[in-house]
Amino acid sequence: MVVKEQKKQQVEIKETPKSVAMKPGFYLVATPIGNLRDITFRALDVLSSVDLVVCEDTRVTGKLMNAYGFKKKMQVYNDHSTDHQREYLIQCAAEGQSIAVLSDAGTPLVSDPGYKLVRGAVEQNLYVTSIPGPNAALPALQLSGLPTDQFSFLGFLPPKTTARQNTLKKWEAAPGSLIIYETGPRLLDSLQDMRQTLGNREAAVMRELTKMYEEVQRGKLSDLIVHYTKIGAPKGEIVVVLGQAVAEIVSTESIEKQIKSALEKMSVRDAAEMVAQATGKPKKTIYTLTLKLASDRKSDRK
Ligand code: SAM
Numbered sequence: 433m434v435v436k437e438q439k440k441q442q443v444e445i446k447e448t449p450k451s452v453a454m455k456p457g458f459y460l461v462a463t464p465i466g467n468l469r470d471i472t473f474r475a476l477d478v479l480s481s482v483d484l485v486v487c488e489d490t491r492v493t494g495k496l497m498n499a500y501g502f503k504k505k506m507q508v509y510n511d512h513s514t515d516h517q518r519e520y521l522i523q524c525a526a527e528g529q530s531i532a533v534l535s536d537a538g539t540p541l542v543s544d545p546g547y548k549l550v551r552g553a554v555e556q557n558l559y560v561t562s563i564p565g566p567n568a569a570l571p572a573l574q575l576s577g578l579p580t581d582q583f584s585f586l587g588f589l590p591p592k593t594t595a596r597q598n599t600l601k602k603w604e605a606a607p608g609s610l611i612i613y614e615t616g617p618r619l620l621d622s623l624q625d626m627r628q629t630l631g632n633r634e635a636a637v638m639r640e641l642t643k644m645y646e647e648v649q650r651g652k653l654s655d656l657i658v659h660y661t662k663i664g665a666p667k668g669e670i671v672v673v674l675g676q677a678v679a680e681i682v683s684t685e686s687i688e689k690q691i692k693s694a695l696e697k698m699s700v701r702d703a704a705e706m707v708a709q710a711t712g713k714p715k716k717t718i719y720t721l722t723l724k725l726a727s728d729r730k731s732d733r734k
Contacts, residue, residue, distance in 0.1 A: 449476040449500075454483070454530035457559025460546065461532045462539040462566050465669075466643035468499055470566045476500060478563050483529040486521060488545060492536045509533070510545045522552045525559075539567040543587045543613055568641055569611045572671035575648050576636035579675065582608030591618060593625055600629040610674040616665045619672075623660065626674060627653040628714050634675035640668040687713065691722050692729075700726045 459478045464470040479485065479502050487493035488510040497504060509521060525531055535544035553560050569585055584606045589596045603610055614622055619637070626635070636650040637660075645668065649656060653674075660666065687707060694703035704722040708715040 449473070449480040452477050452481050454478070454481050455559050456528045456530055457525050457561070458550065458553050459530065459532045459561055459563055460540050460550070461534050461563040463493075463496055463534055463537060465537045465566045465568050465571075465641060468496070470642055471500075472563065472565045475563045475565055478532055479504070481530070482532040484524065484531045485534060486531055486549075487534045488536045493534050496534075504532075509549065513545070518549055518552055521549060522556055522558065525553060526556060537566075537568075539565070542567050542569065542585075566642070568613070568638075568669065568671050571641050572636075572638040572673055573609060573611055575638055575641075576609065576673035577650050578609045578634060578636060578673050580609070583611055583673075584608060585611045586613075588613045589622060589625075593621065596622065596625045597629045600626060604630055604677070608676060612672045612674070614670040614672050616667055616670060619665060619670055620657065620660045622672070623653055623657050626672075627657060630674065631678055631713075633678055636673045637666075638671045638673070639666055641671070643668070687718070687721070688725060691718070691725050695722070695726055695729060 459482060461475050461478055462472075463475065479497065479500065482504065485493065485497070485504045485506045486509040487506060488508070490506045490508060493506060497506070507521075509517065521531060533540050533546050533549065535541075535546065538544065540546040541550065550560055573580055573583055584603060586599070586603060589599055589612060612622075614637075623635075623637075626633070630653075632652050632654050634651075635653050635656055636648060637656060639645070639647045639649075647666075649659060651659070690707045691703055694706055698706070700722050701719075703726075704715065704719040707713075707722070708718040
């Protein structure tokens with residue numbers, strides 16, 4: 433079988449997709465995140481055999497199908513699809529159709545549509561199976577050089593700073609590495625929020641994985657901030673991986689204790705400065721807390 437790659441190279445795949453008998457139901461098929469050769473033989477078998485291909489965008493999936501020479505009925509299903517459209521697909525599966533579910537790239541349902549469809553199918557006791565394959569989070573974790581034994585996947589963070597910082601705070605004490613999907617234009621702001629909220633952790637930025645300009649930048653968050661301030665917003669698709677908290681996780685109680693003890697010996701300004709340095713917390717936050725604790729202390733003494 434000859435496959436047209438994006439760069440117009442011809443690549444040969446020795447194995448020919450098998451037309452296999454398909455059970456009615458949903459087949460969640462992972463597709464390449466950049467390099468068209470990253471597709472499993474099983475994914476090709478399924479794509480050549482299903483009755484219907486459901487995808488986010490028929491232009492994107494159409495390119496993939498053309499590259500492999502598959503001509504299939506395609507239907508759009510994405511985050512804008514209505515309940516009615518979802519129910520229709522579930523009905524098709526219930527009536528005997530085999531349906532491949534694809535996203536634009538990678539694993540469907542991972543920061544991509546499909547969850548509600550699977551949920552609906554499961555509720556109807558329909559057959560649902562996964563055809564595993566590419567995704568961006570795990571290769572990024574592998575390349576980050578950060579611990580891989582435990583990790584949390586955060587998906588995309590909110591676009592606005594306050595919401596983003598609030599989300600990050602919830603993960604402050606999570607054990608292991610944190611995997612975050614990002615976009616070039618938001619990367620710098622996001623790295624700054626990570627630095628401010630989670631401290632100066634080890635981190636890595638993986639860009640354009642599996643593609644021609646694949647790139648990895650590793651360092652402390654502060655190093656990455658300097659780098660991206662210098663070069664500007666990077667192009668392409670990005671995953672950020674953060675290492676675990678550098679120092680021991682500092683609880684609010686322990687910060688207050690440190691401030692109270694510092695206030696015994698020094699001014700508000702010096703106490704705040706010292707505790708901010710010791711904990712890696714933002715100076716402004718610590719200064720506000722120190723002011724409050726100093727004023728509580730005064731009232732207690734009255
Ligand atoms: N379902 C996909 C998966 O399994 O990884 C994720 C889809 S999500 C809409 C798209 C995000 O995934 C991008 O913004 C980026 O964070 C990440 N991503 C996808 N392809 C990538 C690539 N080739 N290199 C780096 N990150 C990628």
